[in-house]
Every structure is written in structure tokens, then in C-alpha cells.
């Protein structure tokens with residue numbers, strides 16, 4: 469394809485009259501043809517004497533044949549074609565710049581409010597796919613335990629099977645070691661690229677946070693591509709944005725971890741007052757999260773559920789040892805004191821803003837679906853979903869745990885209890901989710917295997 473179509477050029481409304489007037493004024497005798505020799509325009513008495521090429525950007529797009537005046541017509545066409553070509557190039561460059569700026573703006577908007585490293589990596593890949601020619605992209609982040617860069621997000625993995633990178637090994641490994649982005653337009657010819665010959669051209673950039681390389685992003689094309697310095701500039705800008713966002717996200721993740729550890733330690737410390745309940749909090753959290761996953765609860769609810777499950781009995785700190793640890797049957801008044809732990813729990817955590825989302829789980833975990841629970845006698849969906857889940861997880865664990873004054877139920881007996889009270893004490897959908905959860909699935913598989921083995925015996 470020629471860079472400018474001469475047939476369209478000479479018919480343009482703003483140019484055709486100029487061309488016709490010049491032909492008439494010069495008394496030129498011309499035959500204009502395209503680069504294939506197809507006739508486009510001819511004056512009445514035209515004869516072929518001399519041929520003048522019409523070229524643009526070093527390429528012949530047509531010919532003007534005729535008398536000595538034909539040269540001037542060819543020069544006019546060349547000038548017009550060059551000017552048209554420049555306009556188009558400029559328009560294309562402006563459009564590209566606009567696309568780049570839009571992309572970077574969108575990227576800043578998306579990644580700055582994202583606090584999940586995997587999600588950031590996925591966003592970077594999506595943006596790179598939009599503006600750069602590629603068949604595969606991979607984001608690898610430093611794993612502090614293994615000391616390697618491990619794959620966290622990818623597109624076109626079948627083309628580039630990299631799952632981890634060692635410093636200095638391969639092209640990505642040398643980008644990691646040098647901290648400098650690279651273009652390799654002929655990958656098979658690069659001695660560092662042994663094993664990645666399915667990629668013909670690639671670009672690789674380090675993800676740097678405070679001068680430390682914390683990751684590497686590389687993109688490749690199965691077909692040879694001439695990646696330019698401009699492509700690399702755009703790519704490294706994307707990489708820099710991603711690196712800052714990933715650094716923020718990992719700081720946030722560390723903070724979250726520290727926060728959960730503190731909350732968990734608090735719950736465990738309280739639990740230790742009652743030595744018979746060893747690991748109850750941990751199990752209630754695990755069962756609750758398993759139920760939540762099975763029910764497909766959203767991330768925000770899962771976070772509330774986790775906090776609520778960990779803290780559900782935190783209010784027991786307000787119940788006297790003589791009552792909490794009493795081994796014989798409780799009097800009505802003592803039972804009333806125990807029941808207050810749900811309200812004490814709310815009071816304890818309501819002063820800590822980060823814990824407030826756990827309040828419904830803590831206050832309502834002894835409410836019953838039929839409205840006969842405490843402290844508020846809520847029923848059905850008046851009870852927060854986190855509390856309905858914690859109630860099943862908590863009751864199951866309490867039923868299967870030995871106490872000084874009674875032996876715990878067997879798992880099958882506890883299952884029967886949950887089924888029996890589904891729809892009255894418990895939300896039946898939550899009980900169903902408990903039986904369908906991965907925790908129970910593992911139990912059922914182990915149990916059925918045992919039953920089969922017993923039968924064989």
C-alpha cells in the first residue's frame with residue numbers, strides 16, 4: 469500500500485480545481501497514472517514524451533507523463549502528497565500520544581485505589597495489551613522466602629512459560645540484576661534467551677521501589693516486532709506506576725497482617741482463660757470462612773466475617789471466672805451473666821474504628837433464626853449474615869469439644885443436631901453451605917474412604 473493514494477489525492481475537492489487550473493495555465497499535456505500504471509487523468513491532446521515520478525516518503529505513488537510542462541505538474545503532486553503525508557503522520561502521532569496519556573491517566577486512577585498486588589499486576593497487563601503489540605505479558609514479583617521472582621499474573625502464558633526468575637539468569641534475570649529496561653528485537657539471536665525461542669521480540673522492565681527491584685514485567689511477541697525507544701518509554705512508565713502501586717499495596721498488606729495478628733492474639737489471650745476451649749477461635753474462623761466461600765460472600769462481607777469470627781467471644785473478658793469457668797450447672801442468674809458477653813463484646817470493639825465492622829457478628833452470634841436467641845431476639849434476615857454463619861460454626865465446634873462436665877458429641881451426632889435445628893436455631897442455607905464447604909468435603913471424603921476400608925476389612 470502506498471503511503472498516499474494518488475487517485476484520491478487528485479480528486480480531492482480542495483485540490484482538483486488547483487490542479488486543473490495549473491494544467492490549463494501552463495498548457496500542460498499530461499497523463500496521470502497510479503503506481504500500477506492505471507490511468508487516472510489525461511488531457512485531450514496528451515502524448516507520452518517524458519515520465520516524471522510522483523513520490524512521497526521515498527515511495528513512488530504514481531507517474532505524470534507528457535510534454536515539458538508535465539514536470540511542474542508532477543512537482544505540484546509531490547508537494548501536495550508530502551503535505552498530506554505529514555498531516556497524517558502528525559495526526560497519528562497526536563492520536564498515539566493521546567492514547568498514551570489516556571492510558572496512563574486510567575492506570576493511575578485504577579492502581580492508586582487498588583491495594584491488592586495481584587489485581588495491580590492484572591491491571592498493568594490489561595493496559596499493556598491495549599497499547600503495545602504483544603502476544604504474552606508476565607508480571608513477576610520478588611518472593612522474600614525463595615529469593616526468586618515468582619509469576620503473579622500473566623497473559624499468553626503458553627508462549628512464555630516463565631514461572632520464576634533467578635537474578636542474572638536469562639534476559640529478565642539480567643534486567644533484574646542491572647535494574648535497567650531492555651528491548652530485545654531478535655530474541656532467538658540473544659545468547660541469554662536459551663529456551664524462550666518461541667518469543668521473537670521482547671521488552672522487559674524492572675519494577676523498582678525505593679531503588680530496589682521488587683519485580684519484573686516482560687512482554688513478548690511471537691512475530692518479530694521492531695520495538696522502538698518510544699515503546700520502551702511507554703512500557704517503563706507503566707512499570708514505574710505499577711511499582712509504586714505494588715509497593716503501596718504490599719505495605720498495606722503488611723499492615724493488614726499486623727492488624728489481624730494483633731486481633732487474633734487478643735482473642736487467643738482471652739480464650740486461654742478457659743483452657744478447655746483450646747483453638748476454638750481458630751476453628752470457628754476456619755469453619756466460618758469455609759461457609760462464607762461456599763455461599764459466595766463478597767470480599768467486604770468475608771472480611772467482616774473473619775473479624776467477627778475471631779472476636780465473637782471477646783466479651784467473655786467481662787464475665788467473672790467463677791461463672792465462666794464453673795464446672796457445675798449454671799443458675800439462671802449466672803446464665804444471664806454469660807449471655808451478656810455478646811453485648812460486652814460490642815462495647816469492647818466499638819471504640820476501635822477498624823473493628824467496628826465486626827460488631828454485628830459479635831453482638832448477634834447467639835441470635836436464633838426463629839427469634840428465640842439473645843441479646844435482641846432478632847429473627848431471620850434481621851440477623852446479620854456474618855452472625856448467622858458464626859452461629860453455625862461456633863455451635864458445631866462447641867458441640868464437638870469435650871467439656872469438664874460433658875463429653876463432646878461425635879461429628880455425626882453434631883451433624884444431626886445442625887440438621888435438626890436448621891430453620892429454627894440456624895439459617896438453613898448456612899447449614900447447607902456448611903455441609904457443602906471444603907472443610908466438610910474433606911471430612912466426608914476421609915470418612916467415606918474409612919467406611920470403604922472398614923467394609924473391605
Ligand SMILES: [Fe+2]
Nearest residue numbers: 780781833834
Ligand atoms: Fe459466644
